[in-house]
Amino acid sequence: MRITCPLCGERDMREFYYQGDAVALNRPAPDAGPDAWNDYVHDRENPAGITKDMWHHQSGCSAWVVVTRSTLTHEIFKTELASKAKRAKS
Amino acid sequence: MRFSGLRVLKEGLSGNKGWTPHWRDPEPKAEYDAVIIGGGGHGLSTAYYLAKNHGMTNIAVLEKGYIGGGNVGRNTTIVRANYFLQGNSEFYSHSLRLWEGLEEDLNYNVMHSQRGLINLFHSDGQRDAFARRGNAMVNQGDDAELLDRDGVRKYLPYLDFDNARFPVYGGLLHPRGGTARHDAVAWGYARGADQRGVHLLQNCEVTGIDIENGKVRGVQTTRGAIRAKKVGIVVAGRSGQVAAMAGMRLPIESHVLQAFVTEGLKPCIDHVVSFGMGHFYISQSDKGGLVFGGDLDFYATYAQRGNLPMKEHVMEAGMTLMPMIGKAKVLRSWGGIMDMTPDGSPIIDKTETDGLFIDCGWCYGGFKAVPGSGFSFAHLMATGTHHEPAVKFRLDRFRTGQNLLDEEGTGSQHNLH
Numbered sequence: 001m002r003i004t005c006p007l008c009g010e011r012d013m014r015e016f017y018y019q020g021d022a023v024a025l026n027r028p029a030p031d032a033g034p035d036a037w038n039d040y041v042h043d044r045e046n047p048a049g050i051t052k053d054m055w056h057h058q059s060g061c062s063a064w065v066v067v068t069r070s071t072l073t074h075e076i077f078k079t080e081l082a083s084k085a086k087r088a089k090s
Numbered sequence: 091m092r093f094s095g096l097r098v099l100k101e102g103l104s105g106n107k108g109w110t111p112h113w114r115d116p117e118p119k120a121e122y123d124a125v126i127i128g129g130g131g132h133g134l135s136t137a138y139y140l141a142k143n144h145g146m147t148n149i150a151v152l153e154k155g156y157i158g159g160g161n162v163g164r165n166t167t168i169v170r171a172n173y174f175l176q177g178n179s180e181f182y183s184h185s186l187r188l189w190e191g192l193e194e195d196l197n198y199n200v201m202h203s204q205r206g207l208i209n210l211f212h213s214d215g216q217r218d219a220f221a222r223r224g225n226a227m228v229n230q231g232d233d234a235e236l237l238d239r240d241g242v243r244k245y246l247p248y249l250d251f252d253n254a255r256f257p258v259y260g261g262l263l264h265p266r267g268g269t270a271r272h273d274a275v276a277w278g279y280a281r282g283a284d285q286r287g288v289h290l291l292q293n294c295e296v297t298g299i300d301i302e303n304g305k306v307r308g309v310q311t312t313r314g315a316i317r318a319k320k321v322g323i324v325v326a327g328r329s330g331q332v333a334a335m336a337g338m339r340l341p342i343e344s345h346v347l348q349a350f351v352t353e354g355l356k357p358c359i360d361h362v363v364s365f366g367m368g369h370f371y372i373s374q375s376d377k378g379g380l381v382f383g384g385d386l387d388f389y390a391t392y393a394q395r396g397n398l399p400m401k402e403h404v405m406e407a408g409m410t411l412m413p414m415i416g417k418a419k420v421l422r423s424w425g426g427i428m429d430m431t432p433d434g435s436p437i438i439d440k441t442e443t444d445g446l447f448i449d450c451g452w453c454y455g456g457f458k459a460v461p462g463s464g465f466s467f468a469h470l471m472a473t474g475t476h477h478e479p480a481v482k483f484r485l486d487r488f489r490t491g492q493n494l495l496d497e498e499g500t501g502s503q504h505n506l507h
Contacts, residue, residue: 001389001397014399018389020343020504034489042341042432042488044504046330048392071344071391 004079007061015059021045022052022066025086048072054082093197112277113157113284118291118313122150124320124471125309127296127332129153131162131272132449132456133324134279134290135464136471138196141286143465144472149288150318152311154295158276161326164394164426165457166349166383168362168373170207170267171232174223177482177495178435179230184479185462186232186266192461198278200270201376207267207362208237208245210411212256216366220262227264235263246363248414256367256410267362269373275460299335299446306336306445322447322471327392327427329450336443340450341432341488343504345386346425347454348396350404352418354378363411370407372415380418382408386428386454388505396425428454432488434507435495438467438476439485447471448485453507 001013021044028036045051051071057063064082069075091097091110101108124140126133129151140146153159171186173179193200211217217236224234239251242261251258280290291313298310299321308317325332327344355378364371372382384404387396401423409416431437431451436459438449449467452459466480487493488502500506 012399013389013397018505021390038489039339041503043339044330044341044343045339046343046390048328048331048344051390053390072393074391074393074397 016055017058019054112281121317124149125318126151126322128325130160131460132463136467137283137288139468147287152294161426162276167269169458172264174226181479188461196278200274202270204268207264208261210261211366237261324449349383350423352380365411368407433496433502438483
């Protein structure tokens with residue numbers, strides 16, 4: 001699997017640290033309550049198909065990258081900076 | 091049909107014409123007392139113990155593919171009870187005792203081989219941790235022996251003891267650990283369940299779970315609707331999808347774990363050996379192939395195949411520990427989908443829906459748990475109460491933060507196990 005970092009271009013996946021599902025883009029408010037926070041920290045959609053997850057370009061430029069890819073074929077459809085994806089949501 | 095030495099002899103002399111299929115291929119009934127979703131090792135053993143221990147014989151196992159085609163046929167066959175935490179240690183201890191009587195119980199040769207398992211350590215700190223683990227195992231009633239460097243040398247003379255980065259300081263020997271023939275475990279449980287009247291429905295994929303007023307009523311399948319007052323979900327890597335049919339979100343991410351096997355060799359590795367640094371473990375199959383693996387690929391996937399970086403890492407680790415295997419040719423590699431929980435320990439529990447039960451989250455350690463998981467899950471489904479050795483495998487432990495079973499001590503978070 002090769003991941004296109006929006007800043008560095010296409011790189012070996014070994015340069016990236018995998019954080020998991022891109023739930024961080026929808027972080028609950030601090031006072032959202034224990035159920036919302038439990039859901040955020042533990043529960044996952046875990047889709048068999050298209051997913052969005054967060055990768056940290058640890059051995060590269062340190063950017064947080066949101067990767068849209070298939071969990072069935074490993075095909076990568078889109079990568080964007082987490083900061084940009086977060087701004088697009090708000 | 092009962093297997094015996096006499097029977098093998100008789101069939102051998104009469105052209106092997108008397109063998110019959112190990113299980114029937116029945117049509118689904120409209121209603122059962124209980125259905126198990128998932129005909130893998132855990133689902134089959136659940137059905138077997140429901141019938142054997144609790145007299146529930148009007149039940150069915152629904153398998154979307156064929157019996158033995160999932161993770162029970164894709165693992166590295168290791169059986170052990172070397173867990174440290176209370177909650178885990180009594181469960182795996184119980185499971186290992188079931189393994190030790192399994193062949194007589196099932197009248198089936200699962201080739202359970204207690205060849206001994208050695209976890210190597212490579213620093214003083216790791217020695218202390220393994221000494222503590224060994225004591226926990228002994229306290230649990232299992233066996234463990236701390237080996238020093240010379241002790242390891244007697245068992246495993248072929249290791250690179252003086253590796254500059256990871257010298258072998260010693261190992262924790264678990265003599266009752268070993269391996270079993272994975273397919274035979276599935277077949278033996280399937281046959282045992284079938285003989286007690288359980289319907290094994292293959293090519294029967296569940297497409298929906300019927301719930302009315304908070305109670306489960308049955309399931310929709312590709313072979314028609316089936317009513318049942320009790321439904322058990324035992325679908326490993328696919329737990330997220332099946333639970334979603336009941337409106338649940340699980341604390342589970344599915345990841346791939348790769349494994350590898352070499353060409354058949356003369357006997358050379360007599361034990362199960364794990365490298366304390368760099369994630370590598372190995373045993374030799376009865377056919378002669380070296381069966382080995384390492385860590386997860388560490389990204390969510392259902393692809394049942396991994397990427398090259400982890401392959402390279404596993405090969406490097408193997409060559410670091412035991413350079414002698416470098417001449418063996420790797421025949422094939424494969425991947426299995428692991429239902430990873432945040433703390434790396436499993437779930438055997440009721441759900442918010444009355445009559446709906448779930449057994450999942452076995453991470454990369456499900457094979458050795460096949461007998462214990464089925465035994466405890468059958469107890470829960472039949473009696474409605476938790477079976478003592480599995481009492482801590484609660485679904486709500488992540489929400490409450492109580493009784494987390496973080497065996498590795500790395501934290502209770504999705505990307506850490």
